[in-house]
Amino acid sequence: MIDWEAVRAEVTGYLQGLIRIDTTNPPGNETLAARYLEEILQKEGLQPTLVESEPGRGNVLARLAGGGEKTLMLLGHTDVVAVESEHWTHPPFSGALIDDYVWGRGALDMKNMVAANLMVFLLLKRQEVSLARDIVFAATADEEAGKGNHGPGWILDHRPELWDAPLIITEGGGSDFSVGDQRFYTCQTGQKGLCRLRVIARGTPGHGSMPHGNNAILKLSKALAGLEGAVLPAHICGSVRKFVEGIAEQRPEAEAATWRQVLDEAHCDEALAALPIDEEWRRELGAVLRNTASVTMLQSGSKINVIPGEATAWVDGRLAPGQTQESFVAELRAFIGEEVEIAIDQYTPPLEADADTELFRVIQTVMGEREPGVPVLPYLMPAGTDAKHIMPRRPETQIYGFMPYRQKPGEEEMKLIHGHDERTAVEELLFATRVLYEVVSRFASVD
Numbered sequence: 001m002i003d004w005e006a007v008r009a010e011v012t013g014y015l016q017g018l019i020r021i022d023t024t025n026p027p028g029n030e031t032l033a034a035r036y037l038e039e040i041l042q043k044e045g046l047q048p049t050l051v052e053s054e055p056g057r058g059n060v061l062a063r064l065a066g067g068g069e070k071t072l073m074l075l076g077h078t079d080v081v082a083v084e085s086e087h088w089t090h091p092p093f094s095g096a097l098i099d100d101y102v103w104g105r106g107a108l109d110m111k112n113m114v115a116a117n118l119m120v121f122l123l124l125k126r127q128e129v130s131l132a133r134d135i136v137f138a139a140t141a142d143e144e145a146g147k148g149n150h151g152p153g154w155i156l157d158h159r160p161e162l163w164d165a166p167l168i169i170t171e172g173g174g175s176d177f178s179v180g181d182q183r184f185y186t187c188q189t190g191q192k193g194l195c196r197l198r199v200i201a202r203g204t205p206g207h208g209s210m211p212h213g214n215n216a217i218l219k220l221s222k223a224l225a226g227l228e229g230a231v232l233p234a235h236i237c238g239s240v241r242k243f244v245e246g247i248a249e250q251r252p253e254a255e256a257a258t259w260r261q262v263l264d265e266a267h268c269d270e271a272l273a274a275l276p277i278d279e280e281w282r283r284e285l286g287a288v289l290r291n292t293a294s295v296t297m298l299q300s301g302s303k304i305n306v307i308p309g310e311a312t313a314w315v316d317g318r319l320a321p322g323q324t325q326e327s328f329v330a331e332l333r334a335f336i337g338e339e340v341e342i343a344i345d346q347y348t349p350p351l352e353a354d355a356d357t358e359l360f361r362v363i364q365t366v367m368g369e370r371e372p373g374v375p376v377l378p379y380l381m382p383a384g385t386d387a388k389h390i391m392p393r394r395p396e397t398q399i400y401g402f403m404p405y406r407q408k409p410g411e412e413e414m415k416l417i418h419g420h421d422e423r424t425a426v427e428e429l430l431f432a433t434r435v436l437y438e439v440v441s442r443f444a445s446v447d
């Protein structure tokens with residue numbers, strides 16, 4: 001029998017310990033967190049491996065040996081985004097425990113899951129669970145810095161023998177949400193791709209005193225104006241289909257019909273507008289139905305009296321599963337025209353895991369027992385996680401984002417991610433630890 005009250009104190013202590021280590025990326029300094037975890041694992045009689053891609057950028061992995069079934073990895077990143085400490089109620093690296101909340105940067109993204117993963121891993125060892133597969137604990141560097149590659153990508157390139165994990169549970173899903181009075185959980189099964197590009201207009205340089213008809217800035221402006229109110233075509237992937245159908249199944253008939261109509265690519269936007277959900281969610285749902293393009297930066301000219309020869313805008317493009325950079329650029333052209341050049345700077349393909357697997361079903365079963373009547377739905381995330389470093393190198397990997405969290409009505413803690421006053425309820429940290437332990441031990445133990 002596991003003493004869950006003792007686990008509550010232990011896992012809370014791990015989260016506080018991790019938050020007190022400043023791993024703001026850049027520069028990261030994740031080795032400090034990796035050492036902290038390494039020491040805990042060693043004390044437990046395990047043999048963790050600490051690897052650095054360069055000094056300070058540490059990753060720690062440990063393995064529990066089991067039978068020959070596919071290895072399952074519990075993956076978390078130890079770096080965090082920067083803080084503006086003057087806006088925090090309690091210092092962001094204090095790990096303060098106040099009214100059963102642990103405060104600090106990383107409390108939700110994602111030192112909480114690193115602590116829960118560690119706890120699950122230690123419990124499997126202590127309970128001497130007989131395993132049909134290896135379980136790997138991995139706490140890695142450099143998720144938060146855009147192109148960063150000091151974490152999973154680096155390990156796969158330089159120490160692949162440490163990885164070997166065709167199944168992964170990590171961040172990106174697991175929180176609950178409500179439609180009317182019906183609650184649901186997400187389990188992330190996909191994420192959108194990235195296609196970051198520049199739109200470049202070229203014109204004739206000249207003196208500001210003598211306008212001509214070939215001004216680069218005006219040409220660029222005309223192209224960008226085409227994006228005003230632009231709605232790119234819908235491409236609805238399997239994860240979004242299952243998500244929307246799962247909601248529809250639980251709703252009264254008239255409303256369910258509107259949900260189902262969201263899956264009709266020709267009429268999804270009318271249906272979306274009619275759904276009884278808040279505007280923020282409507283925007284998110286709109287974004288997962290299609291590719292999106294946001295103009296985020298502009299540059300041209302250097303002097304008031306000089307007509308520049310070139311003008312550039314940067315576009316942050318996000319791709320739905322099944323889409324490619326070519327298909328995205330073709331869609332974009334329909335709005336911005338042919339008068340400008342397009343140069344792609346960064347491309348990460350969209351990802352989607354199979355929701356029809358044993359692991360996904362175990363997640364659904366365990367949650368169904370803990371919270372009867374609250375379905376777990378596949379979910380497509382509009383942004384990305386470390387999966388973007390893994391899938392290009394190991395395309396057969398099934399990655400699920402699942403860190404259970406019951407949000408308090410009116411609090412919506414998930415909105416604190418990357419913001420001020422990030423904090424996590426101890427009750428939810430324990431809840432996640434129990435659910436994850438149940439999922440992993442059930443999925444991995446020899447029956």
Ligand SMILES: [Zn+2]
Pocket residue numbers: 077109110143171
């Ligand atoms: Zn994260």
